Amino acid sequence: DAGVTQSPTHLIKTRGQHVTLRCSPISGHKSVSWYQQVLGQGPQFIFQYYEKEERGRGNFPDRFSARQFPNYSSELNVNALLLGDSALYLCASSLSWPGPSYEQYFGPGTRLTVT
Amino acid sequence: AQSVSQHNHHVILSEAASLELGCNYSYGGTVNLFWYVQYPGQHLQLLLKYFSGDPLVKGIKGFEAEFIKSKFSFNLRKPSVQWSDTAEYFCAVNARATTGNQFYFGTGTSLTVIP
Numbered sequence: 245d246a247g248v249t250q251s252p253t254h255l256i257k258t259r260g261q262h263v264t265l266r267c268s269p270i271s272g273h274k275s276v277s278w279y280q281q282v283l284g285q286g287p288q289f290i291f292q293y294y295e296k297e298e299r300g301r302g303n304f305p306d307r308f309s310a311r312q313f314p315n316y317s318s319e320l321n322v323n324a325l326l327l328g329d330s331a332l333y334l335c336a337s338s339l340s341w342p343g344p345s346y347e348q349y350f351g352p353g354t355r356l357t358v359t
Numbered sequence: 360a361q362s363v364s365q366h367n368h369h370v371i372l373s374e375a376a377s378l379e380l381g382c383n384y385s386y387g388g389t390v391n392l393f394w395y396v397q398y399p400g401q402h403l404q405l406l407l408k409y410f411s412g413d414p415l416v417k418g419i420k421g422f423e424a425e426f427i428k429s430k431f432s433f434n435l436r437k438p439s440v441q442w443s444d445t446a447e448y449f450c451a452v453n454a455r456a457t458t459g460n461q462f463y464f465g466t467g468t469s470l471t472v473i474p
Contacts, residue, residue: 300456
């Protein structure tokens with residue numbers, strides 16, 4: 245079975261530009277979460293979507309937005325990029341939420357560099 | 360603000376030594392607790408989770424963790440580590456907030472096991 249896939253793998257953008265990151269969850273998974281991981285730190289929660297609705301939002305500015313499509317894939321959009329947005333962006337999917345069976349499967353991430 | 364603290368940033372052990380990694384969180388409500396592991400060159404993967412019930416939970420590869428509610432702690436243990444346990448370990452907390460579902464990760468503990 246294919247795991248969580250993310251595209252692109254690497255991305256270089258200039259300050260002020262916009263970026264779209266994509267995530268395809270494991271087949272059958274209906275929840276997708278997005279995280280930002282800066283080198284040397286743990287992942288920071290950005291959004292969770294379940295059944296195409298936003299279920300949680302972390303402490304990120306409105307420049308960050310996301311959506312989930314009918315096929316449960318997801319996009320993370322970041323506007324007006326800043327140097328500080330340079331990080332590894334992780335996507336995680338889970339079969340269901342909430343409940344004891346909740347378990348997140350992480351993708352390989354998209355490395356975003358803002359110059 | 361809610362937070363997850365991992366006290367040990369870098370731990371070095373010899374094979375067969377016992378391991379205990381500390382994790383404390385600051386959140387007064389109901390929480391779900393997780394330990395994730397990231398082996399070199401691989402994705403984050405779930406080691407174990409606690410939702411309710413027996414506070415001593417067992418995970419994969421001989422790991423276990425104990426939830427002590429009064430201490431807001433969820434320490435990870437393994438009686439005898441192996442070289443293959445060399446990895447980065449992250450403690451995570453899932454909780455409900457006014458902005459919906461939230462996930463908080465610690466900064467991680469890098470474990471090096473010497474053969």
